[in-house]
Amino acid sequence: MTAVVDLMDYAEVVERYDPVLGLEVHVELSTKTKMFCGCPNLFGGEPNTHVCPTCLGLPGALPVVNGRAVESAIRIGLALNCEIAEWCRFARKNYFYPDMPKNFQTSQYDEPIAFNGHLDVVLDDGEVVRVDIERAHMEEDTGKSLHVGGATGRIHGAEHSLLDYNRAGVPLIEIVTKPIVGMGERAPEVARAYVAALRDLLRAMDVSDVRMDQGSLRCDANVSLMPKGTSEFGTRTETKNVNSLRSVERAVRYEMTRQAAVLASGGTVTQETRHFQEADGSTSAGRTKETAEDYRYFPEPDLVPIAPSREWVEELRATIPELPWERRKRIQAEWNLTDEELRDLVNTGAADLVAATVDAGAEPGEARSWWVQYLTQQANTRDVELADLAITPVHVARVIELVKSGELTNKLAREVVQGVLAGEGEPDEVVANRGLKVVSDDSALLTAVDEALAAQPDVAEKIRGGKVQAAGAIVGAVMKATKGQADAKRVRELILERVGA
Amino acid sequence: MTDLTRLTASELAAKIHKQEITSVEATKAHLDRIAEVDGAVNAFLHVDTEGALAAARKVDGDLAEGREPVSPIAGVPLALKDVLTTKGVPTTCGSKTLENWLPPYDATVTRRLREAGVVILGKTNMDEFAMGSSTENSAYGPTRNPWDRERIPGGSGGGSSASLAAFEAPLAIGTDTGGSIRQPAAVTGTVGVKPTYGGVSRYGLVAFSSSLDQAGPCARSVLDAALLHEVIAGHDPMDSTSIDAPVPPVVTAARAGLKGDLTGVKVGVVAEFSGEGYQPGVQRSFEAAVAQLKDLGAEVVEVSCPNFTYALPAYYLIAPSECSSNLARFDAMRYGLRVADDGTHSAEEVMSLTREAGFGAEVKRRIMLGTYALSSGYYDAYYGSAQKVRTLITRDFSAAFEKVDVLVSPTTPTTAFKIGERVDDPLAMYLADLCTIPANLAGNAAMSVPSGLSDEDGLPVGLQIMAPALADDRLYRVGAAYEVARGPLLDRIPELKGVSA
Incomplete structure (x- = not known):
């Protein structure tokens, strides 16, 4: 059963509304070990084999911060022209979900390690757009759920669920933009270009695999519309885990056309999480929450604050390679x-x-x-x-x-x-x-040339008679005989030598 | 023949190391004592006969082969609070939710005990997840006070202290979040020390309130506590809040104190911890103890710590807040109790029903308090204000320790109350920790040492000694000196033999 969704024609959307974007990108760092324990940080693996008391959240186990991950976070912050906090802490984000071992995520809240930056993004026509970065903060990834049975592949309606905690505790950097306004019809393209630029940057820095298909780079797109001529942001939706550059563009565009139709018909946009459907490029509502989620953030008491010295920050700045x-x-x-x-x-x-x-x-x-x-x-x-x-x-x-x-x-x-x-x-x-060396031995080639000339005496005669272009047929025969491993130029020279042309 | 269960740990160790007796003999004597009296005391939740004897045999074997003892207390039996993980040995935290959990790893404290050749007899009873002051919140029935079995042994570590007073073990480990080592020590006539926060690793200590929890030694003498303190203390890279500094010289200090001279030591009496709410017999015992400290040569002055009166309310915001997050992991997904997993309930319902079935009333009360205190809109008023109070209390301590070397107060305002007396009045129960909480909030070191019996009810009273962070040795010097002046106490405990087990 699929409800019919009204969509507004895109040209009309951008005539009547200004889109506002906010992009949250999660990047899995390619450190050797996880964020808070010594387990290997590897994609895949037999389920629940890269785990220990800490990343399984066993009673009594404690986290220890991965210094390399902090280093990567600072480098990313610097590459994004951010300020680096002189003192910051981790915080606990509390919510219940089976793939989160502690039922809180160790993250950063009001004290991110990097903040107030920007990234210059080049659009297809060469126009440069500056995207302001609100913050980049450190956190840990969750495990993975596989919901078996049910139509949606989500936990609701599933017959049972399987949990794999190999990914639990993998270091993540979440990079959040400030609201991106004034992009008009180019908003979807800006979203894609931003994620592409970020991906190129992170790849050049060698801090992450940035494989969107494997989830090591994931984008959540916040989209809202405001009627032209107004400046108050509308209600936004958050489309989760859009898994390719093209999908980022499609998801933003779809949400713009969907929200515009809702607003134009006098309705209101529901603040909700939406899921992107790769097959038809649409988004669909997640579970609507009756109340806003209250994560009850508070400073993580199991970890000490991080105070990167200015000397260290400058040392790290010097390690940033030439940016794309x-x-x-x-x-x-x-x-x-x-x-x-x-x-x-x-x-x-x-x-x-x-x-x-x-x-x-x-x-x-x-x-x-x-x-x-x-x-x-x-x-x-x-x-x-x-x-x-x-x-x-x-x-x-x-x-x-x-x-x-x-x-x-x-x-x-x-x-x-x-x-x-x-x-x-x-x-x-x-x-x-594959045995793909060029045959450069003239004697081997000469044998092939002689055989080819002998096989096609009429062609040989033509060449001798001055029709040099006829040599092509002999060249072809020689190439065939040598399975393409001969240098065609040299073959031609040898043919002309042989016929005395 | 000497009753081995009446010896102190240092006396037992001396006999074992001289090979006058074996560790196996000492261990069996205590196992027999447990078999004889624990039915009446209920100090133990689990007795690990096999593990204890194996550890004892190892010590005996090493000594027989001429090797030096691996620590000054090698071969001595010990009772371990059931909140510290023991590999392959049940660790319930006094909760139904962990009834059948076998930890796959040892806490750092457990590991250090094993490495020191200490014989772990078993796991002791406690208020569920260390929340309580009477051990009545254990899911496995209350522990009884060996001085009067109608009375509580204190809490949360009532099992550890009662095992000492009942001569079931010469040493025990407790954990102290708001007084859970010191208050049980006070009401059972034993010694208990809360080391400086970060002095003993919390790795493997199932967290109640991470910023307050601290494991520490329990014993029948100050010197024994010091010997145990040195075994379990010291930096642990697995605990980020562990202090990377040398362990204070607690054994040397205890031995110095035993000479009975406190000349040059300045003692401050906390002005705020007396008067209304303090049982007169407790007050008189405390005043007598202060007079004895003067006789030992100490200079005694009164010191005001005005913010100490706000410690209790601040504690009951911070500790529940942290516990609401720490206990979120008990969700039936990975370990512990699981109810309603009958194919008709969703994962969310299984989580919820398990938590309802697995947690007792006090744990639920604190989870709710903490969830509320951290909620958006209330955070600043509750958790935020409590943290400010914490800072003020730390400043009170700092100001006081500029004038004096140690502070003293009664450990708890009353002697042991009757089982059942305060179970329906949480606020009355919470008052038991009135004097002990400030040291947890500030993170400094504190000890309870018996100051004799209250003249009105003949029950033990505790003298609390508090020292600055990392000056744990001062506790031991003053405590040991006072202990000598006070004279023997535990020989006055009623005989438990013959009680119906």
């Missing part, structure tokens, strides 16, 4: 790119990958061509983000090097890349295992 947007400015200058060329690079998600490939020793033009053309096609075929392809800039640089040295032809290089994408290992391993 700085790198883009640099590559534009270094590679003489027009704004348009740079934008194409950025829009395909290739800019940072190309830059990293160049850093790994490749020539900029070659690096660009691989990522923007062949690899972008491969990503599209597989329906994944370019950056999520199973090939690294270092791999690509190596392939380019092999072509340059003549060890691979372009055709063989693409085969090597296919091997890497298929998980067969590093480029050199693929070359060795």
Whole structure:
């Protein structure tokens, strides 16, 4: 049973209302151990194998803060141009849910480690939007529930539920924006671009896997509308766990059209949590709460305050690598790119990958061509983000090097890349295992050339008669005979030598 | 032959280490005593005969092979409050909710006891989750005071103190959140010490109120308490609130005190802890004790700590607030009691029904108080104000300790009251901790040492000695000196032999 939902035409929405966004992004840090205990911080694993008394919340067990996680939190704060608290504490967020072992989440409340920052976000047309950051704070992840039976996959209506606490206690950073206003029709695009920029930033800093598909980067989108010409924010909804960049954009757009229809018909928007439906791009209401949730926050008495010294903060500032947007400015200058060329690079998600490939020793033009053309096609075929392809800039640089040295032809290089994408290992391993070396031994090639000329005497005659372009057929035959492992240019030279043309 | 159960821990240790007797003999003597009298006292919830004898055999074996004893109390039996986890041995916290729970890990205190060769006889009775002043809130029936079995042994650690007074163990461990070591010590004529907060690890101490809970030694003499204190104290990386500093020289101080000279020691009498509400016999006993301190050479002055009168109300906001969060984990999902899991109830209902069935009235009362105090809109007025009072009390202590070395007061305003007398009057029950709570709120060290018997009812009275944080040694010097001057007390306890077990 699906209720019919009224949606307003998008053009009309943005004509009548101003959208207000608030984005909350949860990032799982890729520390070796969990936030408050020594259990391994690994994705997956047999259920309930990465657990101990502390992350299971057993009676008597106590937390100890992971210093690396605090370090990552400060670095992220600095990269987001935040102030770093001189003194801050953890707090307990109290609510009952089976996948939360203690029935409170150790988080931060009114004393976040980083606050008052901003992130500059480049839109598709090159326009730069500054998104203000309210805060970035540390907390722990919950376990995972699997609700079996029932239609919704949620706890209500399930026949039984299975709990896996491997994820419980994994370090999280929650990054919260200030209200994003004045974006008009571009609001959904801004939301996506912001999350993409954040993802690129975190990846460059090597603090998280930032895999939206695995949940190591999760976005909750708060959306409200206010009638044009007014300045008081409307009632907002929070759409939870939107799991891809495209979904972020779709979820915001959907909520705008849904809320506009509600408001235009004289209704009121219900403040609630909504779930995004990947299949049709809609959102649906979560359980409406009769009263606002009261988390009864109070300072976590099991942990001592964190007071990062200014010297430490400055040391950490020095460890922040060149950030994606700085790198883009640099590559534009270094590679003489027009704004348009740079934008194409950025829009395909290739800019940072190309830059990293160049850093790994490749020539900029070659690096660009691989990522923007062949690899972008491969990503599209597989329906994944370019950056999520199973090939690294270092791999690509190596392939380019092999072509340059003549060890691979372009055709063989693409085969090597296919091997890497298929998980067969590093480029050199693929070359060795698939036997993809260029045949550069002239005597081996000459045998093949002689055989091909003998097989097609009429073509040989034509070439001899001056029709040099007819050599193509012989080249083709030689390439076929050598399974493509010959250098076509050298084959052509040998053919012409042989016929004495 | 000497009755081994009448010896102090230091006397027993000396005999065991000289191999005049074995630890197994000492252990069996106490196990026999428990079998004989505990039916009438109910100090133990669980007796671990096998574990105790195995630990004793280990000590005996090491000594027989010529190895030095691993600690000054190696081989001595001990009673452990059932709020500290013991691997594979039941840990109920006096609650139905943990009736069948077998912890998979040892508390740090438990581990240190084992490493010191201390023989753990079993787990002692207590008010449920350490909430109470009479042990009547135990789900497993009240413990009776060996001085008068119609009376309470104090609480929450009534089982530990009663086991000492009943000669079932020479040493015991208690935990003190608002007086749960000191008040039972006072009403059973035994010694109990609440160390400086952070002096003894809380890892494995099932939390009632994390910022107040502190485990400490219970014994029949000040020197025994000091020997036990040194075994369990010291920094623990598993507890973030554990102090990384050397353990105060408590044994040296106790031995110095035994010389009976307090010349040069300044003692402050807390002006606020006398008068209305104090039983006259308790008051007279206290005044006699102060006179004896003067005779020992101490300089005695009266000191005002005006904010101490607000300690009780502040405590009854902070402790319930923290407990409402700490006890949220008992939700039937991972361990402990589970009711209504019959396929007709949701997870939420199972949680709720289990908590209703598993917790007693006092625990529920405090969870409700704390939930209310932390609620949005009330937080500042209740929890926030209580924290301010806490700061003021700490300042009162600081100001007092600029003038004097230790503060003294009665430990509790009355002698042991009758079982059942205050169960329907929580406020009267709470008054038992009037004098002990300030040291918990400020985190400093305090001791109760017997000051003889009240002249009107012949029941034990406790003298409380308070010292600054990290100056636990002062308690032992003053306490040991006073103990010598006071003379023997426990030989006046009525004989329990022959009671119907």
